[in-house]
Structure formats: C-alpha cells, structure tokens
Amino acid sequence: MGIIRKTKSVKILLNEFSADSTAISVTTLIERLSSEMNKTTVYRILDKLEDDGFLHSFLGKNGHKWYAKCNNCSKSKHYDTHAHFQCLNCGKVDCLTTNFTIPEIPNRRVDVFQLLVQGSCEDCLV
Amino acid sequence: MGIIRKTKSVKILLNEFSADSTAISVTTLIERLSSEMNKTTVYRILDKLEDDGFLHSFLGKNGHKWYAKCNNCSKSKHYDTHAHFQCLNCGKVDCLTTNFTIPEIPNRRVDVFQLLVQGSCEDCLV
DNA sequence: TTTTTTTTTGCAATTTAGTTGCATTATTTT
DNA sequence: AAAATAATGCAACTAAATTGCAAAAAAAAA
Numbered sequence: 001m002g003i004i005r006k007t008k009s010v011k012i013l014l015n016e017f018s019a020d021s022t023a024i025s026v027t028t029l030i031e032r033l034s035s036e037m038n039k040t041t042v043y044r045i046l047d048k049l050e051d052d053g054f055l056h057s058f059l060g061k062n063g064h065k066w067y068a069k070c071n072n073c074s075k076s077k078h079y080d081t082h083a084h085f086q087c088l089n090c091g092k093v094d095c096l097t098t099n100f101t102i103p104e105i106p107n108r109r110v111d112v113f114q115l116l117v118q119g120s121c122e123d124c125l126v
Numbered sequence: 127m128g129i130i131r132k133t134k135s136v137k138i139l140l141n142e143f144s145a146d147s148t149a150i151s152v153t154t155l156i157e158r159l160s161s162e163m164n165k166t167t168v169y170r171i172l173d174k175l176e177d178d179g180f181l182h183s184f185l186g187k188n189g190h191k192w193y194a195k196c197n198n199c200s201k202s203k204h205y206d207t208h209a210h211f212q213c214l215n216c217g218k219v220d221c222l223t224t225n226f227t228i229p230e231i232p233n234r235r236v237d238v239f240q241l242l243v244q245g246s247c248e249d250c251l252v
Numbered sequence: 253t254t255t256t257t258t259t260t261t262g263c264a265a266t267t268t269a270g271t272t273g274c275a276t277t278a279t280t281t282t
Numbered sequence: 283a284a285a286a287t288a289a290t291g292c293a294a295c296t297a298a299a300t301t302g303c304a305a306a307a308a309a310a311a312a
Binding site: 059063064065085098100102105108110111115117119120122125 | 188191211228
C-alpha cells in the first residue's frame, strides 16, 4: 500500500514521531489527536507509515499496539531484530539499540521474534 | 487468590493441560469447552490456576492470551525466563526449554521479559 | 444429615482495541 | 477546470476480556 499523499493528517502524525525515538501507543495517539482526526484515520495512517518503513510496530505487555520510528528499515524489510523496553515505573517505552541474536533452537527454524523487556529506565533508576 | 475448590469446571480445565505441554489459547479453550462451561468461568479459572503456579500465561503474536503448564513455578514466583515458540505453519505454540538470559542493558534494570519466537516447528520442517 | 456460610458459576450487559462499508471531502492527474 | 483517484469521517460492527448480580454448588458448621 504505502503513503501516497502527504495530507494534513499524515503530517500531524509524522510530527508526533519527530521529537524523540520513544514509542507511542495507538490509544495514546488517538486520544492526543482526537480533536484533529478520527481514530480510523490514525489506524490507517500508522498502517501505511509502517508499510513505508517509516515506523515499526510491536505489542506492549497488554497486547496493545505501539509504534516507533524506524532507523534502518525500508519498504521491503523491517530490521526488527531489536527489543523494546518498557519502564514499569514511568511507563515509557523505547527501542533498544542492542541487536539480539536468538540462539539456535534444536529442530526448529527461527524466522522472527519479538522481545519485550520490562524494568526500570535510566530516568527512574535511583 | 488461588484455587479454593476443586469443582467440576476446574477439573475439566486441568485435564486440558494434562496431556502434553503445548500451550492453548484462551479462545480455543472457550470454544472447545463451550458445551461444558461459560467463557467467564474459563477466564476466571485460568486466572486462578495461574495464581496457583499451575499455569503461566503469555501473549501470542496478535496479543491474545495463551496458557501453558508450569514446570517449576510456585504461588510466589513464576519462572518465566523461557521463550515461547509459535509455528507459522501449523500454529502450534509451546514452551522452549532453553532458558534465555537477557544481556545487561546500560543504565537500565531488567525485571522481566517476554520472548515470542516464530518459525517452523520440528514436525513442519521438511 | 441437615443447615448455614462461602465460593463458584452462568448470564447478560459492558468495555475497549481494532476493523469495515460507504458517502463525502481532499488531493493529484489530465 | 474537470476528471480520476485516494483519504477521511462517521456509524456500525467484531472480538477479547471484564463486571455485577442472582442462582447454584461446594465446604463448613451444627
């Protein structure tokens, strides 16, 4: 699919991810932008931004969707071999720069994996 | 909370996990046991069996809940340092016996993690 | 065993994330 | 400017999970 038109809504959403590389949950975006666009639009644009390799998505601990900016992704391939870290204290979620390698598993072929790490972030560590 | 009474419904559910150690999704259980108990009961009993350390839960790729038998868990502590493997071919999900160690992450304290690996299981590998 | 207390269950209603169809509006192409 | 195409809003819908409450079942007390 991919983004075709740079509409007002697309620009607003892109802007949300321009600040830092912290991940944002879909529900947060829907609430934050409720006066500017419909939730359906949020879902659809995020979907396309992911297809375009500008964002990538993953599921938080409760199974809800989060999005974050991509660093080295393209239309054809998402480099999702990184983990996501959720701070149990402040709730902030971000991408870890560490690239994980999943060890070989006997008699199985590993295609993809999803790793969500939870703990305390640098700001919340005493 | 924990299990207090060994009711008929509890026995039926325990029985579902007695066979092998393959994980079962909540929706599968609800459908499979629809003639024997209400879905609310399924949710509630699974919840208690997890509290009791008999089952542990995790989220599948779509964010839906799965349960599997515990091996070394107790009421107070779940030894969830293992990954779950979902076969993209047959859909089967099971616990990997390999215990993963998440490497140290600079300036962060890691408390828990969730690792879902997807690929091809031993039965589905040619 | 019978009565009383407490827990469990079923049912219906509710919540919430996410999706879909369709008419309207905006953007791009001609 | 007109025509073609894509994006948006809205309402309705789907599905997983939760909640309140009355009825039923299990355990404890008598």
